[in-house]
Amino acid sequence: MRSDEERSGARGWVWWYGxxxxxxxxxxxxxxxxxxxxxxxxxxxxxxxxxxGGGVLVLVGTLLLPRRPRTGFMITAIGCVAGLLPTMWTLIVPVMLVVLIVVSGSRAMVAPVRSG
Structure with a gap:
Protein backbone atom coordinates (compact mmCIF):
# COMPACT_ATOMS: atom_id res chain seq x y z
CA MET A 1 0.00 0.00 0.00
CA ARG A 2 1.19 3.47 -0.80
CA SER A 3 0.84 6.25 1.74
CA ASP A 4 -1.41 9.26 1.18
CA GLU A 5 1.61 11.47 0.52
CA GLU A 6 2.91 9.11 -2.18
CA ARG A 7 -0.52 8.97 -3.81
CA SER A 8 -0.91 12.75 -3.84
CA GLY A 9 2.67 13.19 -5.00
CA ALA A 10 5.36 15.32 -3.46
CA ARG A 11 3.25 18.42 -3.95
CA GLY A 12 0.98 18.23 -0.95
CA TRP A 13 -0.34 21.29 0.83
CA VAL A 14 2.76 21.56 3.03
CA TRP A 15 4.93 21.78 -0.08
CA TRP A 16 2.81 24.57 -1.60
CA TYR A 17 2.56 26.33 1.77
CA GLY A 18 6.35 26.31 2.11
CA GLY A 53 18.28 34.62 3.34
CA GLY A 54 15.35 33.17 5.28
CA GLY A 55 13.22 33.01 2.13
CA VAL A 56 15.92 31.16 0.21
CA LEU A 57 16.36 28.69 3.07
CA VAL A 58 12.60 28.10 3.32
CA LEU A 59 12.41 27.46 -0.44
CA VAL A 60 15.41 25.13 -0.51
CA GLY A 61 14.22 23.25 2.56
CA THR A 62 10.70 22.91 1.17
CA LEU A 63 11.99 21.57 -2.12
CA LEU A 64 14.10 19.02 -0.21
CA LEU A 65 11.25 17.86 2.05
CA PRO A 66 9.89 15.09 -0.25
CA ARG A 67 13.33 13.55 -0.94
CA ARG A 68 15.25 14.24 2.26
CA PRO A 69 12.66 15.01 4.93
CA ARG A 70 14.98 15.57 7.89
CA THR A 71 17.47 17.72 6.02
CA GLY A 72 14.64 19.66 4.40
CA PHE A 73 13.03 20.20 7.79
CA MET A 74 16.23 21.55 9.34
CA ILE A 75 16.83 23.98 6.47
CA THR A 76 13.18 25.05 6.47
CA ALA A 77 13.20 25.59 10.23
CA ILE A 78 16.37 27.72 10.08
CA GLY A 79 14.82 29.85 7.32
CA CYS A 80 11.58 30.26 9.29
CA VAL A 81 13.47 31.33 12.42
CA ALA A 82 15.43 33.85 10.35
CA GLY A 83 12.18 35.29 8.99
CA LEU A 84 10.43 35.51 12.37
CA LEU A 85 12.05 38.65 13.76
CA PRO A 86 11.68 41.01 10.77
CA THR A 87 8.06 39.95 10.20
CA MET A 88 7.02 40.06 13.86
CA TRP A 89 5.07 43.30 13.36
CA THR A 90 2.64 41.58 10.98
CA LEU A 91 1.47 39.09 13.65
CA ILE A 92 0.17 36.69 10.99
CA VAL A 93 3.39 35.83 9.12
CA PRO A 94 5.25 34.65 12.26
CA VAL A 95 2.33 32.37 13.11
CA MET A 96 2.39 31.01 9.56
CA LEU A 97 6.14 30.40 9.86
CA VAL A 98 5.71 28.54 13.15
CA VAL A 99 2.95 26.42 11.56
CA LEU A 100 5.34 25.54 8.72
CA ILE A 101 8.00 24.49 11.24
CA VAL A 102 5.53 22.27 13.10
CA VAL A 103 3.97 20.55 10.08
CA SER A 104 7.24 20.04 8.21
CA GLY A 105 8.78 18.69 11.43
CA SER A 106 5.93 16.28 11.97
CA ARG A 107 6.19 15.09 8.38
CA ALA A 108 9.96 14.67 8.71
CA MET A 109 9.63 12.58 11.87
CA VAL A 110 7.01 10.29 10.29
CA ALA A 111 8.93 9.81 7.04
CA PRO A 112 10.90 6.56 6.82
CA VAL A 113 14.67 6.84 6.77
CA ARG A 114 16.21 5.39 3.60
CA SER A 115 19.22 3.22 4.13
CA GLY A 116 22.11 2.96 1.71
Whole structure:
Protein backbone atom coordinates (compact mmCIF):
# COMPACT_ATOMS: atom_id res chain seq x y z
CA MET A 1 0.00 0.00 0.00
CA ARG A 2 1.19 3.47 -0.80
CA SER A 3 0.84 6.25 1.74
CA ASP A 4 -1.41 9.26 1.18
CA GLU A 5 1.61 11.47 0.52
CA GLU A 6 2.91 9.11 -2.18
CA ARG A 7 -0.52 8.97 -3.81
CA SER A 8 -0.91 12.75 -3.84
CA GLY A 9 2.67 13.19 -5.00
CA ALA A 10 5.36 15.32 -3.46
CA ARG A 11 3.25 18.42 -3.95
CA GLY A 12 0.98 18.23 -0.95
CA TRP A 13 -0.34 21.29 0.83
CA VAL A 14 2.76 21.56 3.03
CA TRP A 15 4.93 21.78 -0.08
CA TRP A 16 2.81 24.57 -1.60
CA TYR A 17 2.56 26.33 1.77
CA GLY A 18 6.35 26.31 2.11
CA UNK A 19 6.79 27.67 -1.41
CA UNK A 20 4.27 30.42 -0.68
CA UNK A 21 6.00 31.48 2.54
CA UNK A 22 9.46 31.33 0.94
CA UNK A 23 8.30 33.57 -1.91
CA UNK A 24 6.58 35.88 0.58
CA UNK A 25 9.84 36.31 2.50
CA UNK A 26 11.75 36.93 -0.74
CA UNK A 27 9.24 39.58 -1.84
CA UNK A 28 9.36 41.28 1.57
CA UNK A 29 13.16 41.16 1.45
CA UNK A 30 13.25 42.75 -1.99
CA UNK A 31 10.84 45.48 -0.90
CA UNK A 32 12.78 46.23 2.29
CA UNK A 33 16.09 46.22 0.43
CA UNK A 34 14.77 48.78 -2.06
CA UNK A 35 13.36 50.88 0.79
CA UNK A 36 16.65 50.83 2.73
CA UNK A 37 18.73 51.69 -0.35
CA UNK A 38 16.43 54.56 -1.37
CA UNK A 39 16.02 56.04 2.10
CA UNK A 40 19.56 55.47 3.37
CA UNK A 41 18.22 54.40 6.78
CA UNK A 42 20.73 51.61 7.18
CA UNK A 43 20.18 48.05 8.27
CA UNK A 44 20.65 46.58 4.81
CA UNK A 45 22.49 43.54 6.17
CA UNK A 46 19.70 42.82 8.66
CA UNK A 47 16.79 43.16 6.24
CA UNK A 48 18.48 41.43 3.33
CA UNK A 49 20.02 38.70 5.45
CA UNK A 50 16.95 37.76 7.43
CA UNK A 51 14.25 38.15 4.80
CA UNK A 52 16.02 37.13 1.60
CA GLY A 53 18.28 34.62 3.34
CA GLY A 54 15.35 33.17 5.28
CA GLY A 55 13.22 33.01 2.13
CA VAL A 56 15.92 31.16 0.21
CA LEU A 57 16.36 28.69 3.07
CA VAL A 58 12.60 28.10 3.32
CA LEU A 59 12.41 27.46 -0.44
CA VAL A 60 15.41 25.13 -0.51
CA GLY A 61 14.22 23.25 2.56
CA THR A 62 10.70 22.91 1.17
CA LEU A 63 11.99 21.57 -2.12
CA LEU A 64 14.10 19.02 -0.21
CA LEU A 65 11.25 17.86 2.05
CA PRO A 66 9.89 15.09 -0.25
CA ARG A 67 13.33 13.55 -0.94
CA ARG A 68 15.25 14.24 2.26
CA PRO A 69 12.66 15.01 4.93
CA ARG A 70 14.98 15.57 7.89
CA THR A 71 17.47 17.72 6.02
CA GLY A 72 14.64 19.66 4.40
CA PHE A 73 13.03 20.20 7.79
CA MET A 74 16.23 21.55 9.34
CA ILE A 75 16.83 23.98 6.47
CA THR A 76 13.18 25.05 6.47
CA ALA A 77 13.20 25.59 10.23
CA ILE A 78 16.37 27.72 10.08
CA GLY A 79 14.82 29.85 7.32
CA CYS A 80 11.58 30.26 9.29
CA VAL A 81 13.47 31.33 12.42
CA ALA A 82 15.43 33.85 10.35
CA GLY A 83 12.18 35.29 8.99
CA LEU A 84 10.43 35.51 12.37
CA LEU A 85 12.05 38.65 13.76
CA PRO A 86 11.68 41.01 10.77
CA THR A 87 8.06 39.95 10.20
CA MET A 88 7.02 40.06 13.86
CA TRP A 89 5.07 43.30 13.36
CA THR A 90 2.64 41.58 10.98
CA LEU A 91 1.47 39.09 13.65
CA ILE A 92 0.17 36.69 10.99
CA VAL A 93 3.39 35.83 9.12
CA PRO A 94 5.25 34.65 12.26
CA VAL A 95 2.33 32.37 13.11
CA MET A 96 2.39 31.01 9.56
CA LEU A 97 6.14 30.40 9.86
CA VAL A 98 5.71 28.54 13.15
CA VAL A 99 2.95 26.42 11.56
CA LEU A 100 5.34 25.54 8.72
CA ILE A 101 8.00 24.49 11.24
CA VAL A 102 5.53 22.27 13.10
CA VAL A 103 3.97 20.55 10.08
CA SER A 104 7.24 20.04 8.21
CA GLY A 105 8.78 18.69 11.43
CA SER A 106 5.93 16.28 11.97
CA ARG A 107 6.19 15.09 8.38
CA ALA A 108 9.96 14.67 8.71
CA MET A 109 9.63 12.58 11.87
CA VAL A 110 7.01 10.29 10.29
CA ALA A 111 8.93 9.81 7.04
CA PRO A 112 10.90 6.56 6.82
CA VAL A 113 14.67 6.84 6.77
CA ARG A 114 16.21 5.39 3.60
CA SER A 115 19.22 3.22 4.13
CA GLY A 116 22.11 2.96 1.71
Missing amino acids: LFLGCLLLAAGAAETVRVVRSGDGGLAFWFGTLV
